[in-house]
Amino acid sequence: MRFQLLGPLSIADGQNVVVLQPSKPTSLLAALLAHPNTVVATGYLLRALWDDEQPATARAALQTCVLRLRRIFAKYGIANNAIEAVPGGYRMPADSATLDLVRFRELVRESRETQDSETELYKLKEALALWQGPLLANVSSQMLHRDEVPRLTEERLRALERACDIELAMGRCRQVLxxxxxxxxxxxxxxxxxxxxxxxxxxxxxxAEAFAEYRRVKMRLKEELGVDPGPSLQRLELSILRGDDLGPAVADQMALLPPPPPALDQAPALPPAAAQVPPQVPAPVQAPAAVRTVRPTPVSCFTGREADSEAIAERLTCEQAGTPAFVVISGAPGIGKSALAVQTAHRIKDAFPGGSLVLPMARPDGTPVTADEALEVLGPPESRASRSLLVLDDVLSTDQVRPLLPAAEGSAVVVTSRRGLAGLVATHGGLVHRLGTFEPEESRRLLVSTLGRRRVESESEAADELASLCGHFPLSLRIAAARLLTRPTLRIADCAAWLAEDLPARLALADDPRMSVPNILQGALNRLEPRLAEVFVRVGSHERAALTGAEVAGSLGSGPPAEAEEILEQLADAGLLEEGPPGPYRMHELLRCYARRAAREPGRAQRADAPG
Incomplete structure (x- = not known):
């Protein structure tokens, strides 16, 4: 025989369950079971039965309720001493076999003590399964519903929150939705x-659904409470707008499930002095100078690049005798090199049982991570596992890469860089995969994946115009889509017209300097010598989009064509020009817009204050 408090109050015997009828004895039983193995004060029980409208004979009536409850117990074969009369009140002994609340708390405690996430989740799921519907639905006590139901519900919500955290950390996002x-x-x-x-x-x-849900929460908080969402939700909103890779979800092990509250009408026992000091949890080991690796995870709303991804995946996974596979993904700033590398690495991770890692090779301020710093994180090449995959993201020079290349056969390396790194490929072999802009259909698919099919198809021509204004650059498209997401009533046509008035300056989000085409391009220029940055501005300001070395030399007014061509080669290698000898050099229209703007602002190309 057992009592079930976590739902309608009931008495169970095996598979037979009797739900008690609303009555004073039922309210009394609920008040006692809510505080098992605890002396429940008489005053508390009186409030549970009559709230603030206690009759003059309330204490005598309480004793009568106890007698009636004992008769109910006898009807179901429950011992008469199940309720103990003690000085100051009554007590109801219970254990995990006789009361679901005790079993629930026992399972939650066991889940906190385990070191294995699967076991912890199993324990929490078992604990949550004990809840059988609306709490105390058949109990008429207003005081219990006002004071006890929220307290007990909070225990359940803490357990549910923790279980969902674990499932998210395990990548079971669809299952937990x-x-x-x-x-x-x-x-x-x-x-x-x-x-x-x-x-x-x-x-x-x-x-799109994630952002719509955020807006729903934000609107409710503003209308009902006059407050904004908390910092954690605001950070998540920013990540959605930027299209960030969130990285692996982390289930925090610390203090998510506190122990149950102290017994009613009793002062909580004070722990020993040493126990009052929280244990010192060792800080996680961080890589030096904020250099750290992450696991490749799916890129949110990744679209297009199927042929590129397939070619890179085939090169990385093909068997090559005695030499690791090596691929360089190069291209202009904002063209989507990192997204393609990480998405492909995630897709083929099962082909590399030694593990897959992504290591950023440039810091947020644009300064390079040195090879020595990277080696402190990765370890020497000969110490790494065979058949592993390493992504070196945003490499600035070949010197960063050479000491990091793995020695183990069957391993592979992907390098993303705005530069072609031809010298590295010449000495180590490999594939150079230079990315261009999206095809129009790929741009449309990105807009559909972020804004939703209905919104895009309702303004099909405007969506195509928006993609064209963005130059079919993935970064530009994400910025424009983020602006539309934050303004659900804004027409795509109106957004496109507004952007066209001042390109590329308006391709930026005010709350994040990284989501800014001008800042990204300025960062690219900051990595160049001043002479190269000056030529970039002059070439972009030229009335023609395609120029030869001789034409550039003539426009510069000094130096032979060979010198001008060398400068153009360096700009092409930096991802700021396309094509080249034997044909003319070309600059993408979005980059030309930036160059013309820079030409109107003397000194802009030499500034070094924008992030890289």
């Missing part, structure tokens, strides 16, 4: 469920 939808709608004041739901939607490629 249904549970999160229900939790977020049922408990709108519990902001963490909304955050988890938005994260799960985003991680499963449903960026």
């Amino acid at each position: 249904v549970e999160l939808w229900e939790a977020a709608r049922t408990h709108p004041g519990h902001e963490r469920f909304s955050e988890q739901l938005i994260e799960a939607l985003y991680r499963t490629g449903r960026q």
Whole structure:
């Protein structure tokens, strides 16, 4: 025989369950079971039965309720001493076999003590399965519904929150969506469920739905409470707008599931002095100078580049006797090199049982990570596992890469860089994959994946015009889509017209300097010698988009054509020009817009204050 408190109050015997009828004895039983193995004060029980309207004979009536409850127990074969009369009140002994609340707390405690995520999740799921519907639905006590139901519900929500965190960390985003939808709608004041739901939607490629859910939460908080979403939700919103790779989800092990509250009407026992000091948790080991690796994870709303990804994947996974596979992905700033590399690495990670890692080779301020710093993180090449995959992202020079190349047969390296790194390829072999802009159909698919098919198809021509204004650059398209996401009533045509008035300056998000075409291009120029940056501006300001070395030499007014051609070669290698000998050099129209703007602002090309 056992009592079930976590739902309608009931008594169970095996598979037979009797739900008690609303009555004073039922309220009394609920008050006792909510504090098992604890002396429940008489005053508390009186409030549970009559709230603030206690009759003059309330204490005698309480004793009568106890007798009636014992008669109910006898009817179901429960011992008479199941309720103990003690000085100051009553106590109801219970253990995990006789009360679901005790079993729930026991399972939650065991989940906290385990070191294995699968076991922890199993324990939490078992604990949550004990909840059988609306809490105390058949209990009429207003005081219990006002004071006890929220407290017990909070214990369940903490456990559910923790379970969802673990599932997100395990990559089970689709599996947990249904549970999160229900939790977020049922408990709108519990902001963490909304955050988890938005994260799960985003991680499963449903960026538009994730942002719509954020706006719904933001509007509710503003209308009902006059406040903004918390910092964590705001950071998540920013990541969605930027199309960030969130990296692996992390399930925080610390203090998400606190122990149950102290016993009613008793002062909590003070722990020993040493126990009052929280344990010192070792800080995670960080790579020196903020250099760290991450695992390749799916890129949100990744579209297009199927042929590119297939060619790179085939090169990386093909068997090559005695030499690791090596691919360089190069191209203009904002062309999507990193996204392609990470998405492809994630797609083929199973072909590399030794593991897959991504290491950024430039810091947020544009300064390079040295080979020595990278080696401190990766370890020497001979110490690494065979058949591993390494992505070196945003490489600035060949000197960063050479000491890091793996020695183990069957391993592979992907390098992304604005430069072609021809010298590295010449000495180590490999494939150079130079990215161009999106095809128009790829641009449309990116807009559909972020804005939703209905919105794009309702303004089909305007969407094509927007993609053209963005130069079919993935970065520009994401910035424009983010602006439209934050303004759901803004027409695509109106957005395109507004952008066209001042390109590329308006291809920027005010709250993140990294989501800015001008800043990205300025960062690219900051990596060049001043002479090269000056030539870039002059070439971009020329009335013709395609120029030869001789024409550039003539426009510069000094130096032979061979010298001008050498400068143009360096600009092409930096991803700022296309084509080249034997044909003319060309500059993409979006870059020409920036160059013309820079020409109107003397000294802009030499500034070094924009992030790279």
